[in-house]
Amino acid sequence: xxxxxxxxxxxxxxxxxxxxxxxxxxxxxxxxxxxxxxxxxxxxxxxxxxxxxxxxxxxxxxxxxxxxxxxxxxxxxxxxxxxxxxxxxxxxxxxxxx
Numbered sequence: 001x002x003x004x005x006x007x008x009x010x011x012x013x014x015x016x017x018x019x020x021x022x023x024x025x026x027x028x029x030x031x032x033x034x035x036x037x038x039x040x041x042x043x044x045x046x047x048x049x050x051x052x053x054x055x056x057x058x059x060x061x062x063x064x065x066x067x068x069x070x071x072x073x074x075x076x077x078x079x080x081x082x083x084x085x086x087x088x089x090x091x092x093x094x095x096x097x098x
Contacts, residue, residue, distance in 0.1 A: 013042070014069050015032070015043060015047060016032045032067075
């Protein structure tokens with residue numbers, strides 16, 4: 001993972017809420033949540049709840065990504081989003097809020 005200096009070592013992780021277009025359009029960081037996690041595992045465990053509370057972004061795909069507190073989120077495209085089980089997200093077109 002290119003945005004983590006030492007994936008096995010200690011660190012502080014944050015959840016970045018990202019809005020993605022379709023296919024090869026790059027995702028954009030919508031907001032970074034303030035809650036700090038002591039491990040990537042703890043952060044990852046909190047992503048579903050964080051996404052439920054922060055899915056109001058006007059993008060076809062909204063994802064939650066754990067990032068090291070000292071790093072920017074990795075460049076990500078909607079077609080590259082992986083679910084915790086290793087499956088890819090199923091893209092669908094949804095109407096944007098007006």
